[in-house]
Amino acid sequence: MLASLAELWFDRARTHPDDPAVDDGRGWLTWAELLPRARAVGAALAEAGVGPGDVVVLQARNTVEWVLVAAGVHLLGATLAPLGAEEPVASRQEYAARVGARVVVAEVPVAGELDLGLACPPHPVPTGREIDLESADPRGVRSPGPAVVLATSGTAGHRSTVPMDHDVLVRLYGDVAVMLDVGRGDRLLGVVPLAHSFGFNGLLVLALLTGASLRLVPERDPRALPGLVRESGATIVAGPPALLHDLAGAVLGGDGLGPQVRLFMTGATEVRPDALLPLADRAGIPRVSSGYGLTQTCGTVAICPDIGRLADAGHAPMTVVPGVEVVVVDALGSPVPPGARGRVLTRGYQVAVPTDADGWLVTGDEGHLHPDGTLCITGRVDDQLVVSGFNVDPVRVEQALARSPYVAQVAVVGVPDPRRGHRLVAVAVPAEGVDADGRNDAAVLAQARAVLAGYEVPDTVVWMDALPHTTTGKLSRATVRRMLAEHLGDHDQED
The missing domain is CATH 3.40.50.12780 (ANL, N-terminal domain)
Structure with missing residues (x-):
């Protein structure tokens, strides 16, 4: 070996x-x-x-x-x-x-x-x-x-x-x-x-x-991808769900991938077969696999080799790789019965950075286990966001945005996006003395772009008079998301 x-x-x-x-x-x-x-x-x-x-x-x-x-x-x-x-x-x-x-x-x-x-x-x-x-x-x-x-x-x-x-x-x-x-x-x-x-x-x-x-x-280059797939003779295309969106869109425009592709290999916080399988069918790819893992687990915890054949109740049931354990627990850390949702914990030889002395890694993912031990991931239980397959820490992005002289406070949240998983929106409170005409979105984002990767830079800045906080003084992201949804809803109605 x-x-x-x-x-x-x-x-x-x-x-x-x-x-x-x-x-x-x-x-x-x-x-x-x-x-x-x-x-x-x-x-x-x-x-x-x-x-x-x-x-x-x-x-x-x-x-x-x-x-x-x-x-x-x-x-x-x-x-x-x-x-x-x-x-x-x-x-x-x-x-x-x-x-x-x-x-x-x-x-x-x-x-x-x-x-x-x-x-x-x-x-x-x-x-x-x-x-x-x-x-x-x-x-x-x-x-x-x-x-x-x-x-x-x-x-x-x-x-x-x-x-x-x-x-x-x-x-x-x-x-x-x-x-x-x-x-x-x-x-x-x-x-x-x-x-x-x-x-x-x-x-x-x-x-x-x-x-x-x-x-x-x-x-x-999304426009060039179908040609690359054909000319390379690729049999397996790997990437986040956004890549399958791009390929399906290009094929819909008349640019085929060729007959040799047999598998689209993907992984994300939540893989929805009902969304991905029509795209794969449109692109002419017969099989889609889904993997679940974190960088802290060397990238893999579980695999579903064919979400079209095995998908159940809207999620892909994944087989845990040999030598790895998974449990799902409630808010108190107690295991929940099969089918019940909770926080996913994993332990095994591939856990590089365990959370506790017993070797368990407490993830930020929500999921449930089937009676046969297969795992379904249903979303996130923490604030971290996933954009085009990349984890984005909103605190890191907020720290970069807060350097701007235009910004007094800022919160970064994710808006669901069918291609990227999330698109980032910065909800900002203007600095003292900055009126509506002086809120320079482009300058705020440009300053952040100098210290962040491209996928970490928000698409939009939404200005508000104040941000909501809990009774202990912590930013209430859930309330920010609700406020943003109301703001975007009102904006859509005005349009």
């Missing part, structure tokens, strides 16, 4: 040397071609001071170079700490300090960082035959730390970092591959960012484990 991702990079070059491994629109690298390129990247990182156990921050779009840096880091026995390409420089620097990065590799570097192009210099690609794969021993690669550290908003309400060990990822996504029937002949379309748990684990690690090939998409 292979125990590390470093071993997997070697093993794929040995077992599937001539199979396509990864492509970003500029041509394929086979598994045998990828390995020497990754070793060259590892040498460049070592020259920059990276050794076993060190952390390397990587910020770039989904490209072949991204994968080469990831492989180079693993071959050194170091830890990868990727960050979404949309994050501003200030966030990258703060994140690098938090994880204790030895080196930062960036597509657009600043002083003191390593340029992605220099880490992956263009040169003739070796055939792979020059490397003696039989004598090379990947077990000699020491990996004293985790394979990857991923950033997450987290159910605790603040951005945190989650370390994921090599053996955990190998075991977990080996089981996921079996449950979803992913194999060597599959082509995975990588639209979701590799810096996200869905992208790193559900695409890159899955490809490494199975030998499936990966077609990366550096720039997401």
Whole structure:
């Protein structure tokens, strides 16, 4: 049993040397071609001071170079700490300090960082035959730390970092591959960012484990996606429900995906088969799978391999992966009977950041268990929002908006959106002396955009005279949502 991702990079070059491994629109690298390129990247990182156990921050779009840096880091026995390409420089620097990065590799570097192009210099690609794969021993690669550290908003309400060990990822996504029937002949379309748990684990690690090939998409253009699906020969398209909306819309406009796509693989807080299955049918995709997990659980807790065949009462019943436990509890923490809704708790080898000493992770998700042990997720019980598959911490967004001189107080809430899950609305109280003419929505959002990722920036600012608070002085988000609904309702009537 292979125990590390470093071993997997070697093993794929040995077992599937001539199979396509990864492509970003500029041509394929086979598994045998990828390995020497990754070793060259590892040498460049070592020259920059990276050794076993060190952390390397990587910020770039989904490209072949991204994968080469990831492989180079693993071959050194170091830890990868990727960050979404949309994050501003200030966030990258703060994140690098938090994880204790030895080196930062960036597509657009600043002083003191390593340029992605220099880490992956263009040169003739070796055939792979020059490397003696039989004598090379990947077990000699020491990996004293985790394979990857991923950033997450987290159910605790603040951005945190989650370390994921090599053996955990190998075991977990080996089981996921079996449950979803992913194999060597599959082509995975990588639209979701590799810096996200869905992208790193559900695409890159899955490809490494199975030998499936990966077609990366550096720039997401909904109009171009159907053509990419057809031309890449993708058999599996992975992404949030918003991606299926985009594909179905494009197909409705006359742009087909081709006959080869057999699976749309998705995951979100709440997957509604009654909403997704008509979209899949319109797009010509015969099967939709749903996964449930958090970054704190290395991305996966349970899987429903076919929501069309197994969906019940409007939700997808998911099978908990082997070695993992799930309970549903009431507000006092007591287990509820099958069918009753409550807060979801999970425990297992893949829980990287447990909440208590017994290893349980208290999630912010609401759900229920069927008598057969399958799990349905029905929504959120905390304030965290999900936008296009990304967790958004409203407190973090509020802190960014509150820096504006126009804003005295602000609350961020989510309005249901059929494509993205939620769209963000900032409900703001103007600063003293700012009249109606001086409430500069564009300036408020521009200032927030400088410190937030794109998906964290609200679509709209709604100005109100005051925000509601509880008797203990805490912001009442439930009341804010009701006020916003009334405001939007009145606005719609006026229109």
